[in-house]
Amino acid sequence: MSARAVIEFADVSRSYGSPPTLALRNVDLAIEAGELTAIVGPSGSGKSTMLHLMGTLDRASSGTVRIEGIDVGALGDRQLSALRAHRLGFVFQQFHLADGVDALDNVATGLLYTGVPRSERRKRAADALRSVGLGHRLGHEPRQLSGGERQRVAIARAVVGRPAVLLADEPTGALDTASGAAVIEVLERLNAAGTTVVVITHDRELASRMPRRIGIRDGRIEADRRASAAPATRRRAGAAT
Numbered sequence: 438m439s440a441r442a443v444i445e446f447a448d449v450s451r452s453y454g455s456p457p458t459l460a461l462r463n464v465d466l467a468i469e470a471g472e473l474t475a476i477v478g479p480s481g482s483g484k485s486t487m488l489h490l491m492g493t494l495d496r497a498s499s500g501t502v503r504i505e506g507i508d509v510g511a512l513g514d515r516q517l518s519a520l521r522a523h524r525l526g527f528v529f530q531q532f533h534l535a536d537g538v539d540a541l542d543n544v545a546t547g548l549l550y551t552g553v554p555r556s557e558r559r560k561r562a563a564d565a566l567r568s569v570g571l572g573h574r575l576g577h578e579p580r581q582l583s584g585g586e587r588q589r590v591a592i593a594r595a596v597v598g599r600p601a602v603l604l605a606d607e608p609t610g611a612l613d614t615a616s617g618a619a620v621i622e623v624l625e626r627l628n629a630a631g632t633t634v635v636v637i638t639h640d641r642e643l644a645s646r647m648p649r650r651i652g653i654r655d656g657r658i659e660a661d662r663r664a665s666a667a668p669a670t671r672r673r674a675g676a677a678t
Contacts, residue, residue, distance in 0.1 A: 442503070443601050443633050444468040444491050449500035450656075451486050460486040462656040463500070468635060470601070473628040475636045475644035478653035485606065487653065488637045492525055492604050493517045505601060522550045526595030526632075530607040532587045534579040540566055540590045541575045547594040558597075565593035569623045585616030592623055596632060603627065605636045609643060621646060 446466040452459045461483045468474055468491075478484045489495035490502050493509050502509050504520060512520065526547075534543045544562035545555075553561070566575055569589040579587050588608060595603055605624065609617030621643065628634045636647065644650050652660035 441469040441471075442467040443470050443505050444635070445501075445503040446487075446490070446497075447501040447503075449490065449497045449502055451483075451490060451495065452498045457498075459656050461490070461497075464656075464658060466651070466658065466661075468602075468633065470633055471628070471631060472649055473625065473634045473636075473647055474649040474651060475638055475647035476651045476653060477638050477641055477644040479639055482653045483656040484637050484639075484653050486656075488604055488606050488635075491602075491635065492527060493521055518550070523598065524601045526598065526600035526603040528588070528591050528595045528603065528605040528608050530610040532579070532591045532611075534587060534590060534594075536579060539576045539578050540571060540582070540593075543579070543590055544594040544597050547597040551598055561597050562593070565597040566590070568596070568627070569593045583616065584612050585619050588612060588616070588620050589623055592620070592627070596627060600632070602633045602635065605634065607638055608636060609638075609640070617643070 444467070446464045449461060449464045450459060451461040464487070476484050476487060486495070490497055493504065496510060505524060507520070509517060509520070535546070541559060541562050544565055545558040548558040548561060563572070563575055566572060569592050571586060571589055571593065574582060574586060579590070582590065588611075592608075603624070608624070609620055612620065624634050624636065636643070638644055648664045650660070650662050651658060
């Protein structure tokens with residue numbers, strides 16, 4: 438295992454049903470700390486299965502999945518829940534925000550199972566909303582927000598616990614082009630600040646913006662390309678000159 442890997446798959450397969458259908462086939466993969474990675478493929482390629490395994494929402498049929506060096510196959514359900522609560526953040530195409538609850542409390546729910554007192558949860562939630570450019574929307578309910586703003590609330594909720602890894606499943610799929618671009622810029626800023634970000638998408642144009650692009654088809658990795666310099670790296674280098 439790479440010393441910097443926060444996610445590692447070693448010969449991982451996942452099958453469903455009887456007779457079994459293989460959704461992932463003998464996948465080897467390492468995502469290193471600080472990477473901004475797109476996993477791209479058509480519908481049915483296995484990318485969502487890969488996300489579920491990365492997020493410990495599902496278990497491999499064979500092989501080993503490690504999160505920050507921990508073999509998740511050896512953990513019980515309560516240990517997996519604790520790992521998700523403290524080390525992983527999730528963003529989905531559908532925002533999954535509570536209706537009738539303002540942005541501040543929607544984000545604060547991301548800390549509900551971490552033992553953080555309510556006053557501190559709300560303080561951190563406000564900070565997270567400011568970090569995604571929504572400091573002026575703390576008291577707004579989802580119905581009062583645009584699609585792009587709702588997705589940014591969902592991102593704030595995902596990162597309020599300061600996870601090591603943010604997993605985003607089709608984060609721009611329900612948005613128009615301008616709103617989607619704004620969400621990707623938020624993910625890029627979070628990555629520049631140190632969060633490892635993995636984006637699952639079928640959109641090759643979106644994937645082309647990512648420093649690392651992993652192509653998946655029929656449950657196998659068919660391509661793994663890195664740009665010569667990650668955007669976040671170039672920004673930091675430019676700021677230093």
